[in-house]
Amino acid sequence: MTWRPTVVGMLTRIALTGLASAASLVSLTFTGPASGALAPLEWGAGPLTVAALPRITYVAHRGGAREVPENSMSGLMAAYERGTAQVLDFDTRLLRDGTPVVFHDETLNRTTYLGGEVRRLDAREWQGVRLRPKDALPGSWRSERPPTVAEVLDRFGGRIVLMLEAKDPRSLPRLAGLIRARGLTRSVFVNSNDPEVARRVHRLGLLSQVWRSAQQLRTDRPERWRSYVDLLDVDHRARDADLARAVRSGIRRVWAHTVVTDAQRNRVLALGCDGVITDAPGRLARAAQRGARP
Incomplete structure (x- = not known):
């Protein structure tokens, strides 16, 4: 893997031997769908929109970060x-050249084989980044490049509702352009705190979402936002x-985040929330099939 000289100083090489081998690995080894799982929502006569969502909606947070490598194409798939x-x-997040990519942290350190700030890279340099799957994840996963937002929209847009958090508000015009170009303005929530x-x-002209922490909700008056917020995402x-x-x-x-247990799910639904944002969608779905509250 070759980096431009300007990049070498800002990237920390981590596990160099592991990185070299990881660079040749591209996708997941997937053990198969959960038994009894619902069929994925598919694109029919037109793109699937939020109007098709069920009364109680389940969201795979970062793809389901306790079950798959977070923010990876293989995990989302x-x-x-x-x-x-x-x-x-x-x-x-936004790269140096304005390319929106799928990534949570400001730096590469936690989830990849490299270190340094995401915003220091351009699209060409992004091709050399490889995710480092957690050992604790169930199943077998291979390293892969984090996708761009365009790649995720092209793969899933119109086939399932998407929720993206704009970590950098400067990216909004670029994100809006990507969403509009694909006819997905009613199919993608754009999230911010x-x-x-x-x-x-x-x-x-996009679907707006705002997430709030438990501390923020103590003093929030969300009724003031109802004219421009389509989805309130509560702790x-x-x-x-x-x-x-x-x-x-x-x-x-x-909708309530980030739920991982039956008790947490049951409480927020009992209080009137109509959606569950979870790191463990498969586990909660299996619990529901066993008779827990859906």
């Missing part, structure tokens, strides 16, 4: 094929009263 979630969630960013998303750890206030806000959809 596995979640899609298993059919245990109706929405695929992923994070986005900032209600003012959600307002910008709404003005761009399941928030107090009952705060979750109930969010549900009564007038915002059409209120």
